[in-house]
Amino acid sequence: MKVGEPERLIIDGKRLDGRAFDELRPIKIEAGVLKRADGSAYLEWGGNKVMAACYGPREVHPRHLARPDSAILRCIYNMAAFSVSDRKRPGPDRRSVEISKVTREALEHVVFTHLFPRTAIDVFIEILQANAGTRCSGITAASVALADAGIPMADLVPACAAGKVGGEIVLDLNDVEDNYGEADLPVAITPKKGEVTLLQMDGNFTREEFEKAFKLAIKGCKKVHKIQKEALRKKYGGT
Amino acid sequence: MYDLIAEIKRDNIIQTLKAGKRVDNRGFDEYRPIAVEVGVGEKAEGSAIVQIGKTRVMAGVKLAIGEPFPDMPNSGVLTTNAELRPLASPTFEKGPPGEDTIELARVVDRGIRESECIDLEKLCRVEGEEVWIVFIDLHILDYDGNLFDACELGAISALVDTRLPKVEDGMIIYKEKTDERLPIKDLPVETTFAKIGDNIVVDPILDEEQVMDARLTVAYTKKGDICAMQKGGVGTFTEKEILEVIDRGLEKSKELRKHIPFKEV
Amino acid sequence: MSRKLVIPGELVAEGDFKLENGVYREDNKIYSSVMGLLDIRGRTIRIIPLTGKYVPKVGDFVIGIISDIEFSRWYVDINSAHSAVLNSSDYFRDIDPFQTDLSKILSLGDTIYAKVREITPRKKVYITMQEKGARIIKKGKVIEVTPTKVPRIIGRKGSMLSMIKKKTRINILVGQNGRIWLDGSPEQTDLVTKAIEMIEREAHTAGLTDRVKNMIISEREKK
Numbered sequence: 001m002k003v004g005e006p007e008r009l010i011i012d013g014k015r016l017d018g019r020a021f022d023e024l025r026p027i028k029i030e031a032g033v034l035k036r037a038d039g040s041a042y043l044e045w046g047g048n049k050v051m052a053a054c055y056g057p058r059e060v061h062p063r064h065l066a067r068p069d070s071a072i073l074r075c076i077y078n079m080a081a082f083s084v085s086d087r088k089r090p091g092p093d094r095r096s097v098e099i100s101k102v103t104r105e106a107l108e109h110v111v112f113t114h115l116f117p118r119t120a121i122d123v124f125i126e127i128l129q130a131n132a133g134t135r136c137s138g139i140t141a142a143s144v145a146l147a148d149a150g151i152p153m154a155d156l157v158p159a160c161a162a163g164k165v166g167g168e169i170v171l172d173l174n175d176v177e178d179n180y181g182e183a184d185l186p187v188a189i190t191p192k193k194g195e196v197t198l199l200q201m202d203g204n205f206t207r208e209e210f211e212k213a214f215k216l217a218i219k220g221c222k223k224v225h226k227i228q229k230e231a232l233r234k235k236y237g238g239t
Numbered sequence: 240m241y242d243l244i245a246e247i248k249r250d251n252i253i254q255t256l257k258a259g260k261r262v263d264n265r266g267f268d269e270y271r272p273i274a275v276e277v278g279v280g281e282k283a284e285g286s287a288i289v290q291i292g293k294t295r296v297m298a299g300v301k302l303a304i305g306e307p308f309p310d311m312p313n314s315g316v317l318t319t320n321a322e323l324r325p326l327a328s329p330t331f332e333k334g335p336p337g338e339d340t341i342e343l344a345r346v347v348d349r350g351i352r353e354s355e356c357i358d359l360e361k362l363c364r365v366e367g368e369e370v371w372i373v374f375i376d377l378h379i380l381d382y383d384g385n386l387f388d389a390c391e392l393g394a395i396s397a398l399v400d401t402r403l404p405k406v407e408d409g410m411i412i413y414k415e416k417t418d419e420r421l422p423i424k425d426l427p428v429e430t431t432f433a434k435i436g437d438n439i440v441v442d443p444i445l446d447e448e449q450v451m452d453a454r455l456t457v458a459y460t461k462k463g464d465i466c467a468m469q470k471g472g473v474g475t476f477t478e479k480e481i482l483e484v485i486d487r488g489l490e491k492s493k494e495l496r497k498h499i500p501f502k503e504v
Numbered sequence: 505m506s507r508k509l510v511i512p513g514e515l516v517a518e519g520d521f522k523l524e525n526g527v528y529r530e531d532n533k534i535y536s537s538v539m540g541l542l543d544i545r546g547r548t549i550r551i552i553p554l555t556g557k558y559v560p561k562v563g564d565f566v567i568g569i570i571s572d573i574e575f576s577r578w579y580v581d582i583n584s585a586h587s588a589v590l591n592s593s594d595y596f597r598d599i600d601p602f603q604t605d606l607s608k609i610l611s612l613g614d615t616i617y618a619k620v621r622e623i624t625p626r627k628k629v630y631i632t633m634q635e636k637g638a639r640i641i642k643k644g645k646v647i648e649v650t651p652t653k654v655p656r657i658i659g660r661k662g663s664m665l666s667m668i669k670k671k672t673r674i675n676i677l678v679g680q681n682g683r684i685w686l687d688g689s690p691e692q693t694d695l696v697t698k699a700i701e702m703i704e705r706e707a708h709t710a711g712l713t714d715r716v717k718n719m720i721i722s723e724r725e726k727k
Contacts, residue, residue, distance in 0.1 A: 004310070038557065057557060057585035068626075071585075094341045101338040108473045110512075112528075112537060117627055119585045147512050150556020150652070152537040154528065155513030185468075192513050192535070195475030199455070201468035202353045207489070210465050211482060218478065232511050236539055236554050237708050 005180045010166035015177065021170045022216060024160070024223055029141065029231035031148045039149025041231065043141040046174055047131025052141035054149040057119035071116035075104040077138055079127040099135045106139050106159065106188040106198035112152040121151060132178035136161050136224075139188050139198065144228050148235065156228050159188035159198060160220030162213040164205060169212045171220045185210075187217040191225045194218070249450045256438040263292075263444060268487055270442045275392065275498045277400035284416070285401025289393040292444065293383035298393030299376050300401045304411060307363065307370040315362025315370045319348035321377040321390060328382040342471070347377065347390045347429070349467035350458035354427035357398065361422040369409070373398075373421070384445040387456045387469075391429035392495060399423060399501045427466055428495040430488035431456040434474060439484060441491055455484050459492040507541035510551060516542050517549055525559075526551025540652075554708075558584045558651035558681040560620050560629045565638075567646060567679035568631065570614045576601035578610055580618070583651065583681045586629055594621065594632035615641040617677050617685065644675070644687035647697055649704050651682035656707040657700060664703065664713050671720045672696055695723055 009016060019025070025046030034040035037053035044050075060066040077099040081090050092100075103125065111121065123145065125138035136159035143157040163173045165181035173181055183203025189196055196218075205213060255262050265271065271292030280286035285300035307314055321344035323331045336344075351357070362371035375397065377390045398421055405415040433443035433451040443451060452474025458467035465485065470476065476484070510516055516527060517534040526538040527549055536542070540551035560566070560582065571587055572579035578590040592599040592606060610616065617639050621632040632638070649657065658665045658678055669676055674688035674696055684700060686693045699716050706712055 032555075039555065059585075059587060094345060097338050097341045098345050101342055102469075102471075105471065105473050109475055116585050147539050148555060150538055150553055152526065153512045154535070154537060156511070190475070190513075194478060196470065196478065196481060197475050199468060199470035199476070199481065201465065202349045203466065204353065204460070205465045207463070207465070207485065210485065214478070214481065229511050232539060233509060236509055 024172045027227050031231045031235035039145045041141045041144035045137045048137045049129035050137045050141045051126045052145040053124045054145040056121040057116035060120040066118045070113040071119045073108045073121050075123045077125045083127045083130045110153040110155050132175040155190040155192045158221045158224035161186040162217035185213050189221045253436045267440045285397040287393050287396035289389050291389045294389050295381040296389045296393045297378045298397040300397045301374040303372045305372045312367035313363040315359040316372040319375045323379045327379045346469045350427045353466040354425045354460045356425040358422035384443050384448045387431045428492045429458045430491045432484045457488045510536040521549045524550035553652045564620045564680035566681040567683035570610050588629040588631045649682050653704045653707050
């Protein structure tokens with residue numbers, strides 16, 4: 001047993017924070033919050049606070065990185081030193097390099113990169129406060145920032161995790177559940193066609209548990225998609 | 240530099256798959272020949288060379304004594320590192336590890352860690368003060384695709400091969416190996432499928448990886464549970480495809496596990 | 505007429521349409537690819553973007569800044585995804601690059617008002633100064649607005665722009681790339697800047713020209 005581990009994660013069919021198994025934490029997204037960026041979004045998701053910005057399409061430096069037939073998408077996921085209880089050493093570590101990579105892969109499928117040859121579209125994700133689920137928060141915010149920048153794309157990309165906690169399959173793990181739960185499964189989709197653009201998993205699932213968690217995560221993504229759309233409508237004065 | 244792939248190669252691979260075949264004449268669910276050899280490095284506490292077709296990986300396990308993490312005071316420490324050496328491919332460059340290398344090491348690490356294949360609590364020497372640290376290092380020697388499965392197989396084989404060195408007054412005497420093995424509880428393996436056009440095939444060779452849309456790696460425990468997953472690539476999978484890959488991979492994982500030189504005690 | 509606000513990935517129509525900017529087709533269905541307002545005229549469908557970088561069109565006048573100089577051409581930042589190219593022959597027809605130091609004509613950081621002459625299929629943008637109205641800008645102030653708001657600043661048939669010019673008696677050049685040149689006294693310039701900020705902020709509302717006019721009049725009466 002790890003230090004600080006609660007005795008039980010599920011009490012009387014409820015989670016420690018009182019949520020039902022299929023309930024998301026509160027999510028708030030605001031589009032277009034930064035002046036200098038071409039597009040941006042601020043997101044609060046449970047205890048996560050995330051700022052995402054998009055620059056571009058713009059010229060690529062260094063130039064040899066450019067593709068003659070399309071734009072390149074570049075993503076940087078970064079955690080602020082003060083975003084976690086034990087100060088995180090600033091700069092990229094192995095975890096953030098991996099998350100940057102899967103974030104790019106989760107988003108690139110929808111972006112019409114062929115419209116902007118020889119350019120770069122840069123996405124920057126800053127985790128200002130972390131409380132489990134930062135990669136899903138980052139992808140969700142980045143997708144809104146891309147739309148806010150006017151980048152043409154086939155669809156938005158919402159992300160959400162499901163997992164196993166105290167033997168139960170639950171949606172959207174918080175940090176206690178993430179630390180002491182049995183499995184975590186972050187997923188991102190294109191809501192229109194239901195394509196899976198991000199899928200990672202660690203922990204332990206039986207085949208049946210996996211299927212249940214996977215379907216729950218997809219349901220969560222669809223709820224997150226609604227909140228993304230509301231944020232963009234609000235910014236652009238629509239109803 | 241981005242990879243420049245000849246269109247003719249892409250067409251050829253996709254057309255061949257459409258005809259129900261693969262460019263190297265394998266079945267969609269067929270691995271290339273696999274060979275595992277352990278005890279290949281005397282200085283390492285455990286080692287293995289794994290070949291899957293022409294892909295070749297050497298794995299080494301080194302042990303050290305150090306402090307546990309403060310939140311897990313009675314647990315040994317496990318770290319996994321990969322090196323895509325420039326000798327293995329013209330596209331690998333010297334210098335600090337890139338994102339592909341880091342992803343590879345982290346996905347292999349996840350398979351080993353999450354399966355709880357090593358009983359880390361048995362690696363505690365003095366609670367809160369002194370534990371065994373297990374370093375798994377993966378050296379890529381020849382890159383012809385599917386590094387994930389080769390590295391995972393190499394890592395678990397080297398762990399199984401590991402013998403603890405002698406310790407005197409808290410100092411390790413590396414030259415003297417004891418007969419004591421690592422406390423192995425499970426034998427995780429990873430299987431990787433590539434989606435190319437509308438087809439999904441196991442164990443992609445480099446040519447297939449270069450044209451694939453997306454990749455899905457799944458790690459299985461001996462019991463058949465799933466302990467790690469990673470999707471890669473810009474393309475996508477449908478919900479149905481993912482469930483299919485999991486079932487096809489489970490069958491293949493049983494084959495792969497037979498190559499781990501583990502004798503039940 | 506109020507147009508519907510759409511979000512990337514939203515279904516906007518089904519069936520046989522001619523597609524212009526901001527939409528894409530999958531089978532028989534047509535979806536938006538950008539944030540914007542849905543505009544269907546007859547069988548033609550497009551999205552009027554509400555955000556995004558300037559996308560050059562042949563014939564547009566743009567305000568550019570010289571960003572690089574080569575043997576026989578300038579590179580010009582036009583606030584777009586790519587720099588534009590100004591060939592020396594698009595400045596003077598009979599320029600001889602072997603005899604001329606181009607930086608003596610236009611040097612780094614110089615501002616020009618030029619016309620988009622050609623866009624190649626590979627999205628290379630060529631601009632020209634060999635055009636009535638094109639000029640070098642040597643004084644005054646350039647402000648930047650979201651390029652998608654430029655049509656609102658110009659107004660229907662130029663109504664907004666001519667109203668502002670008439671009420672403030674100031675020189676204005678509007679680049680389609682979101683750069684606007686103002687040449688007048690500091691007070692005039694400040695007043696027009698305020699007016700343009702107001703248009704940008706309230707671009708989607710009706711009766712804007714009158715409100716901007718009233719704002720200008722009341723600001724001038726204050727003085």
